[in-house]
Amino acid sequence: MKAGRSNVLGAFFRATELDTRLLGMVGALLAIWIAFHLLSGGLFLTPRNLWNLSVQAAPVAIMATGMALVIIARNIDLSIGSMLGFLGMIMGVIQADLLPRLLGFEHPATWVIALAAGLALGVVIGALQGSLIAYLGLPSFIVTLGGLLVWRGAAWWVTSGQTVAPLDSRFRLMGGGTEGSIGATWSWAVGVLACVTLLLVQAHARARRKQFHFPLRPMAAEVFLGGVACLLILGAVAIANSYPWPSGSVRRYAEANQIALPSGGLFIAHGIAVPVLIAIGIGIAMTFLATRTRFGRYVYAIGGNREAVELAGVDARWAIMKLFMLMGLLAGIGGAVSIARLNAATNSEGTLTELLVIAAAVIGGSSLAGGVGTVAGAMLGAILMQSLQSGMVLVGVDTPLQNIVVGIVLVLAVLIDTVYRRRTRRA
Amino acid sequence: MVTTAGDVPLVEMRDVSLSFGGVRAVDGASIDLYAGEVVALVGHNGAGKSTLIKILSGAYPRDSGSIRIRGAEAAIANPRDAKHYGIETIYQTLALADNIDTAANLFLGRELRTKWGTLDDIAMESEARNVMGRLNPHFHRFKDPVNALSGGQRQSVAIARAILFNAQILVMDEPTAALGPQETAQVGDLVRQLKAAGIGIFLISHDIHDVFDLADRICVMKNGRIVGTAGVTDVTKDEVLGMIIAGICPPAAIPGPSAIASAGGHASTLEAHK
Numbered sequence: 001m002k003a004g005r006s007n008v009l010g011a012f013f014r015a016t017e018l019d020t021r022l023l024g025m026v027g028a029l030l031a032i033w034i035a036f037h038l039l040s041g042g043l044f045l046t047p048r049n050l051w052n053l054s055v056q057a058a059p060v061a062i063m064a065t066g067m068a069l070v071i072i073a074r075n076i077d078l079s080i081g082s083m084l085g086f087l088g089m090i091m092g093v094i095q096a097d098l099l100p101r102l103l104g105f106e107h108p109a110t111w112v113i114a115l116a117a118g119l120a121l122g123v124v125i126g127a128l129q130g131s132l133i134a135y136l137g138l139p140s141f142i143v144t145l146g147g148l149l150v151w152r153g154a155a156w157w158v159t160s161g162q163t164v165a166p167l168d169s170r171f172r173l174m175g176g177g178t179e180g181s182i183g184a185t186w187s188w189a190v191g192v193l194a195c196v197t198l199l200l201v202q203a204h205a206r207a208r209r210k211q212f213h214f215p216l217r218p219m220a221a222e223v224f225l226g227g228v229a230c231l232l233i234l235g236a237v238a239i240a241n242s243y244p245w246p247s248g249s250v251r252r253y254a255e256a257n258q259i260a261l262p263s264g265g266l267f268i269a270h271g272i273a274v275p276v277l278i279a280i281g282i283g284i285a286m287t288f289l290a291t292r293t294r295f296g297r298y299v300y301a302i303g304g305n306r307e308a309v310e311l312a313g314v315d316a317r318w319a320i321m322k323l324f325m326l327m328g329l330l331a332g333i334g335g336a337v338s339i340a341r342l343n344a345a346t347n348s349e350g351t352l353t354e355l356l357v358i359a360a361a362v363i364g365g366s367s368l369a370g371g372v373g374t375v376a377g378a379m380l381g382a383i384l385m386q387s388l389q390s391g392m393v394l395v396g397v398d399t400p401l402q403n404i405v406v407g408i409v410l411v412l413a414v415l416i417d418t419v420y421r422r423r424t425r426r427a
Numbered sequence: 428m429v430t431t432a433g434d435v436p437l438v439e440m441r442d443v444s445l446s447f448g449g450v451r452a453v454d455g456a457s458i459d460l461y462a463g464e465v466v467a468l469v470g471h472n473g474a475g476k477s478t479l480i481k482i483l484s485g486a487y488p489r490d491s492g493s494i495r496i497r498g499a500e501a502a503i504a505n506p507r508d509a510k511h512y513g514i515e516t517i518y519q520t521l522a523l524a525d526n527i528d529t530a531a532n533l534f535l536g537r538e539l540r541t542k543w544g545t546l547d548d549i550a551m552e553s554e555a556r557n558v559m560g561r562l563n564p565h566f567h568r569f570k571d572p573v574n575a576l577s578g579g580q581r582q583s584v585a586i587a588r589a590i591l592f593n594a595q596i597l598v599m600d601e602p603t604a605a606l607g608p609q610e611t612a613q614v615g616d617l618v619r620q621l622k623a624a625g626i627g628i629f630l631i632s633h634d635i636h637d638v639f640d641l642a643d644r645i646c647v648m649k650n651g652r653i654v655g656t657a658g659v660t661d662v663t664k665d666e667v668l669g670m671i672i673a674g675i676c677p678p679a680a681i682p683g684p685s686a687i688a689s690a691g692g693h694a695s696t697l698e699a700h701k
Contacts, residue, residue, distance in 0.1 A: 311506050
């Protein structure tokens with residue numbers, strides 16, 4: 001009887017064609033969340049903690065989307081932490097020192113110019129490293145290890161080690177906080193838009209399969225998938241909307257807008273933080289790039305068999321070059337979010353971040369042997385790592401032990417993954 | 428196939444040479460192929476067969492020599508150029524990206540796209556189902572990466588990729604190496620079909636029976652040089668073996684630079700074996 005029911009459930013999950021590996025990761029994440037919630041006496045699964053968690057995970061998640069593709073193509077980029085630091089310094093100096101002298105303090109165009117310059121420089125640095133890797137055939141490990149040292153040194157050089165602060169107020173919105181969140185109304189709008197888009201995409205895919213007379217998922221599975229996805233999206237929005245501004249910010253806001261504060265205080269929701277919105281946008285764009293474009297197809301194929309890709313007439317070197325340029329761009333975005341959150345650019349920003357990003361991609365299922373991995377998995381990996389760190393802080397674990405736990409989890413995740421793959425392959 | 432003078436060969440490789448370090452892998456080889464003809468390339472391992480055809484398919488650059496396609500000089504510097512001339516290749520290693528599925532492999536480098544420029548996976552899968560249905564009707568694993576397929580299925584994928592894009596010139600390097608007898612027979616039928624459609628085929632094979640079964644002419648290589656070329660009806664299997672092993676060119680064959688005339692002593696010993 002019991003076996004019969006689990007078969008029905010199993011058949012249903014197979015019908016949804018969901019990636020079981022990704023589901024396993026979500027399960028692990030939920031288990032970690034619940035464990036920390038219990039251990040911390042109910043502090044973990046609160047809107048406040050989850051909101052902060054999402055903001056803190058954003059820079060690593062942003063860069064992990066690119067690292068996943070780099071690793072899938074059987075390469076590595078060790079330089080992104082240093083690039084983040086260097087690009088952050090450049091963007092900091094441009095907005096806090098250079099542009100105020102040219103355009104005046106707090107000019108509305110400051111943030112755009114600083115951001116564009118940082119991103120463009122990121123692409124250029126990526127192209128420089130990428131050309132050495134793709135066209136001169138140097139191992140990416142060595143080139144980006146050199147980059148790790150070079151760009152960290154360069155970050156120091158920009159201001160001789162001085163911290164740059166404060167930053168432009170508009171630029172700072174990218175870092176989150178009370179100002180850098182979009183509020184309840186916009187958050188609901190984003191959530192509803194996301195649900196509608198998702199359902200339209202799902203309907204379109206089904207219509208296409210029908211047109212070609214391919215096997216379709218059972219309708220129940222489609223409804224289930226769409227329903228669960230929409231519930232998750234709206235649930236996340238509801239959580240972000242139930243985290244209120246701190247009373248100090250509310251008071252300042254009320255004074256500035258001349259609103260009389262009611263005696264019970266005013267509830268102003270944060271809503272989704274801007275860096276989280278950026279990370280989600282990048283996650284969607286990168287997933288699209290990886291699964292729906294020729295570039296993405298070549299990235300996977302290169303990781304599987306580079307020689308075959310070249311014999312098929314594909315310019316694999318140009319694809320690798322573009323990949324490292326993309327990674328440079330993402331390091332620039334990660335840098336912008338990081339310095340905006342800190343309201344300062346320091347030359348040590350992003351130290352060891354490359355390893356967190358690689359760990360996130362690997363926990364998320366990217367195989368260093370190449371050819372395997374997903375963008376969504378890498379982002380989940382980033383959230384999982386941040387959950388561990390935040391959770392251990394909440395529970396009050398010593399810093400050295402925190403590192404030990406994160407290290408063990410990384411190895412354990414890969415171990416479980418390896419065993420899982422071996423099993424499913426045999427089946 | 429009888430080739431009359433005045434016919435322009437589909438492919439004409441003249442005096443092609445390629446060295447790896449100090450080793451002359453291909454040494455002044457000349458070979459031609461006519462439309463609707465199957466030319467078998469035979470010889471020991473390391474005789475230079477695969478290297479010669481990889482020069483034609485753009486995988487290796489040549490040191491010297493010329494390639495003409497339909498009488499016109501062809502500039503083939505990479506696989507993309509070769510495909511441009513309608514040359515499709517089934518490599519001995521199959522050259523499949525193991526981690527992606529059948530349709531993605533079939534269309535690698537020539538992906539079908541929607542009007543927005545994105546990959547049209549459904550259209551590609553539909554085409555894949557068509558072509559695989561012709562080659563291997565029992566094949567249904569379109570969602571799996573090709574490393575989950577059997578050796579024979581993988582070989583079918585490699586063959587399907589070569590015939591999917593209206594090849595004019597087909598290069599088959601050991602196309603039946605991983606196949607069972609039934610699938611091998613299917614490939615034989617396919618070769619005859621393609622030949623009837625006017626496609627020129629270079630066939631590399633170790634199976635002398637296959638060669639005599641499918642080829643119109645046989646070209647034997649040894650140590651990077653051509654021993655000789657002969658019509659299948661003009662020579663016996665033993666004579667071909669003599670060409671492969673000892674480099675002896677029988678009278679009915681057109682000798683290449685590496686040939687030893689059959690009047691020599693080796694030939695009589697071979698005769699004795701008969």
